[in-house]
Amino acid sequence: MFVLDTLVNRLKRGCETMPYPKGPAPALPDRHGGALKVEAARCGEGCDDCIPVCPTEAITRLPSKNVALDLGRCIFCAACVEACPQDAITQTGDHRMAVRRREDLVLGETGNEEVRLADALDKKLRKLFGRSLRLRQVSAGGCNACEADVNVLGTIGWDLSRFGIQFVASPRHADGLLITGPVTKGMELALKKTWDAVPEPKIVIAVGACAIAGGPFVGNPQILNGAASVVPVDLYIPGCPPHPLTILDGLLRLLGRLEEKLDVATNAKR
Amino acid sequence: MSSSTPFALLTNAAGISWAEVPAWPATDFVRATAAELDRGARLCAWFGVPEDDGASLVAVIAFDADNTLAVARSTPFSGSFPSLTLANPQAHLFEREVWEQHGLTPVGHPWLKPVRRTDGNAPAVGDFFRVNGREIHEVAVGPVHAGVIEPGHFRFQCAGEEVLHLEIALGYQHRGVEEALAGGPHRATINQIETAAGDTSIAHATAHATVMEALAGSETPLRAQWLRALALELERLANHTGDIGALANDVAFLPTSAACGKIRGDFLNLTALMCGNRFGRGLVRPGGCRHDLEPSRVAQLQERLKLAMCEIEQAVAWFWDAASVRARFENVGTVFPAQAREIGLVGLAARACGLVRDVRYDHPAGWHRFAQAPVAVWPGGDIFARARVRTLEIQRSGEFVREQLAAPADGEICCELAAPGASMLAVALVEGWRGEVCHVALTDAGGRFRRYKIIDPSFHNWIGMTLALRGTAISDFPICNKSFNLSYCGFDL
Numbered sequence: 001m002f003v004l005d006t007l008v009n010r011l012k013r014g015c016e017t018m019p020y021p022k023g024p025a026p027a028l029p030d031r032h033g034g035a036l037k038v039e040a041a042r043c044g045e046g047c048d049d050c051i052p053v054c055p056t057e058a059i060t061r062l063p064s065k066n067v068a069l070d071l072g073r074c075i076f077c078a079a080c081v082e083a084c085p086q087d088a089i090t091q092t093g094d095h096r097m098a099v100r101r102r103e104d105l106v107l108g109e110t111g112n113e114e115v116r117l118a119d120a121l122d123k124k125l126r127k128l129f130g131r132s133l134r135l136r137q138v139s140a141g142g143c144n145a146c147e148a149d150v151n152v153l154g155t156i157g158w159d160l161s162r163f164g165i166q167f168v169a170s171p172r173h174a175d176g177l178l179i180t181g182p183v184t185k186g187m188e189l190a191l192k193k194t195w196d197a198v199p200e201p202k203i204v205i206a207v208g209a210c211a212i213a214g215g216p217f218v219g220n221p222q223i224l225n226g227a228a229s230v231v232p233v234d235l236y237i238p239g240c241p242p243h244p245l246t247i248l249d250g251l252l253r254l255l256g257r258l259e260e261k262l263d264v265a266t267n268a269k270r
Numbered sequence: 271m272s273s274s275t276p277f278a279l280l281t282n283a284a285g286i287s288w289a290e291v292p293a294w295p296a297t298d299f300v301r302a303t304a305a306e307l308d309r310g311a312r313l314c315a316w317f318g319v320p321e322d323d324g325a326s327l328v329a330v331i332a333f334d335a336d337n338t339l340a341v342a343r344s345t346p347f348s349g350s351f352p353s354l355t356l357a358n359p360q361a362h363l364f365e366r367e368v369w370e371q372h373g374l375t376p377v378g379h380p381w382l383k384p385v386r387r388t389d390g391n392a393p394a395v396g397d398f399f400r401v402n403g404r405e406i407h408e409v410a411v412g413p414v415h416a417g418v419i420e421p422g423h424f425r426f427q428c429a430g431e432e433v434l435h436l437e438i439a440l441g442y443q444h445r446g447v448e449e450a451l452a453g454g455p456h457r458a459t460i461n462q463i464e465t466a467a468g469d470t471s472i473a474h475a476t477a478h479a480t481v482m483e484a485l486a487g488s489e490t491p492l493r494a495q496w497l498r499a500l501a502l503e504l505e506r507l508a509n510h511t512g513d514i515g516a517l518a519n520d521v522a523f524l525p526t527s528a529a530c531g532k533i534r535g536d537f538l539n540l541t542a543l544m545c546g547n548r549f550g551r552g553l554v555r556p557g558g559c560r561h562d563l564e565p566s567r568v569a570q571l572q573e574r575l576k577l578a579m580c581e582i583e584q585a586v587a588w589f590w591d592a593a594s595v596r597a598r599f600e601n602v603g604t605v606f607p608a609q610a611r612e613i614g615l616v617g618l619a620a621r622a623c624g625l626v627r628d629v630r631y632d633h634p635a636g637w638h639r640f641a642q643a644p645v646a647v648w649p650g651g652d653i654f655a656r657a658r659v660r661t662l663e664i665q666r667s668g669e670f671v672r673e674q675l676a677a678p679a680d681g682e683i684c685c686e687l688a689a690p691g692a693s694m695l696a697v698a699l700v701e702g703w704r705g706e707v708c709h710v711a712l713t714d715a716g717g718r719f720r721r722y723k724i725i726d727p728s729f730h731n732w733i734g735m736t737l738a739l740r741g742t743a744i745s746d747f748p749i750c751n752k753s754f755n756l757s758y759c760g761f762d763l
């Protein structure tokens with residue numbers, strides 16, 4: 001009988017929700033690579049091997065002649081890592097990538113080799129949202145992989161609701177938007193209307209390369225190259241798609257629920 | 271029999287020179303296509319290729335029983351042509367698209383309106399079909415839906431609870447993928463293909479790689495074909511598991527829904543074990559694969575697959591044991607076999623109507639020439655049948671992966687590809703988890719893409735859902751929608 005079966009099974013399995021963030025973070029797949037690190041100081045004289053291999057033109061040369069890699073445009077294909085003869089661009093294996101300001105995703109110059117991780121919301125907003133954050137998700141032209149990995153956070157392993165974070169069906173019930181996709185022309189009006197319908201104060205979270213800068217479709221005439229072209233963004237979470245752990249890290253960081261000392265970076269450089 | 275067709279014959283994963291594709295004036299071309307469809311062929315692709323002051327139409331059809339594809343085209347023209355839809359409903363969306371993209375009007379088309387064109391900052395959807403009467407009410411849903419899912423607009427014409435008609439307006443996700451591919455391959459081409467429909471990355475990337483290999487006239491190493499076949503089934507396993515979970519959730523059967531949410535993640539992580547990305551990004555490349563499976567990784571895959579298969583088997587057993595679940599699925603959302611044939615359903619939706627249609631079996635290419643899983647078919651055409659086909663496919667894909675892991679192919683995982691041949695047309699079909707993924711590439715004199723056409727299975731199947739909804743209660747819409755789980759972005763391209 002299935003009633004007994006399911007109960008017995010449930011008991012046998014025990015609690016399946018991961019201990020993170022109280023315990024260590026689950027490991028990323030070994031081939032994942034995590035965030036990138038760029039040490040422009042190591043670049044060889046006149047070398048630009050990484051620039052033509054990048055599918056999204058995330059790597060450019062600054063007036064200072066150093067390369068700069070925009071992790072917001074990056075789709076984490078690792079082509080530049082393979083192409084760089086100087087190991088100036090490397091993978092860190094770190095899942096943490098979320099930032100508050102767009103420019104914090106630009107890597108390269110001394111002091112800016114890695115992303116400048118997100119600060120929490122200010123005290124007032126944290127008081128409002130810190131223990132209960134309701135988000136309306138808007139899929140604005142994404143490929144559905146970002147959406148899928150946002151959905152994963154609701155499963156028993158991740159159990160997002162234990163942090164008081166929930167996805168709601170109406171913008172009227174929401175404290176903010178979580179946007180995926182590059183914002184197609186077809187979704188511009190719908191996104192604007194959804195945003196208008198969220199009561200103040202409200203926040204916006206852009207998840208994935210598409211929502212940050214257009215992702216693999218950056219520059220296509222049918223898209224607006226990211227959520228910030230329509231609404232103000234408070235948190236950028238890079239990835240194509242970001243690993244669920246990266247998304248969770250970003251959300252918790254924004255709410256001030258990750259203290260750096262507790263944040264055991266088990267995925268540190270291999 | 272396909273041998274007497276006036277079309278040019280080719281097999282899946284093959285190329286043909288553009289000059290060898292027979293060309294007729296538009297009216298004759300439409301008549302010839304209709305005749306082939308009448309004889310039992312299936313329309314895989316029908317699209318325009320811009321020419322100086324007009325366009326020519328191209329038809330790719332499949333004779334499933336003969337493992338054969340066939341192509342033909344019209345001579346360039348502008349203006350109008352007699353609609354094929356009147357004789358063969360499976361052409362209806364293709365004709366709307368051709369009208370939208372090339373300004374060629376199918377005369378007599380019953381419902382000519384935009385497919386995905388935008389008008390300013392929203393799609394130009396046109397008028398909706400309307401049912402009039404004092405008892406009739408209209409329900410409009412979307413584009414922004416209640417869950418974490420993609421946008422689309424649904425318009426129901428209802429009499430009380432009963433749905434008389436549903437019309438679906440898409441186009442919200444239109445990213446301009448096909449336009450971007452023209453003139454390629456570019457450096458972002460493979461990445462855009464992988465994200466054409468993100469949950470079908472492996473199938474789309476494999477179709478693209480196959481087309482590129484056909485254009486180069488070379489075959490990719492066997493080991494790469496083996497890896498692609500494994501990844502394709504892992505993709506199917508993850509998505510079917512997710513859908514069973516979603517169906518269970520929508521009929522409030524939580525044990526299965528909770529278990530499937532986790533097991534789906536386990537399958538995604540198997541893909542990530544192969545290539546680092548849970549959706550298979552960066553694995554399949556023209557000419558081969560980018561990551562190999564060392565013996566230790568094979569062992570890990572075997573062990574984790576075994577566990578996940580045990581768990582899914584159990585979760586699915588609970589589901590089918592529950593009379594309450596079966597009662598919700600039986601005789602709800604039915605597509606009749608005759609309808610399915612008429613509208614050209616593909617993939618699991620077709621197999622759930624009793625149609626034996628599976629590219630892995632009908633048009634084997636790559637590794638599927640050597641190894642196949644039995645085709646999963648179920649009669650009925652209702653939600654129950656679609657869920658059954660999913661469970662059967664989970665079993666068979668799991669078994670397929672297990673067998674293949676036990677007997678790996680040796681050799682290299684990639685080869686150097688020659689540049690694509692000039693003025694050629696190549697076709698690749700791959701059985702993605704939703705159904706047939708079709709890529710057609712046409713190159714110019716310099717070997718660049720003159721036209722690159724992608725047909726996601728959703729393009730064929732959305733109309734199936736509107737038919738399934740007729741006569742059911744509007745409250746059955748969520749489970750019916752989940753049972754198809756079609757792609758919005760894959761359609762909108």
Ligand code: SF4
Pocket residue numbers: 053054055056057058059069073074075076077078079080081
């Ligand atoms: S990893 Fe990112 S920056 Fe490097 S080539 Fe790929 S997309 Fe460009």
Ligand code: SF4
Pocket residue numbers: 141142143144145146147180181182207208209210211215216239240241242465468
């Ligand atoms: S960022 Fe990547 S995974 Fe996310 S929606 Fe865009 S293409 Fe898909």
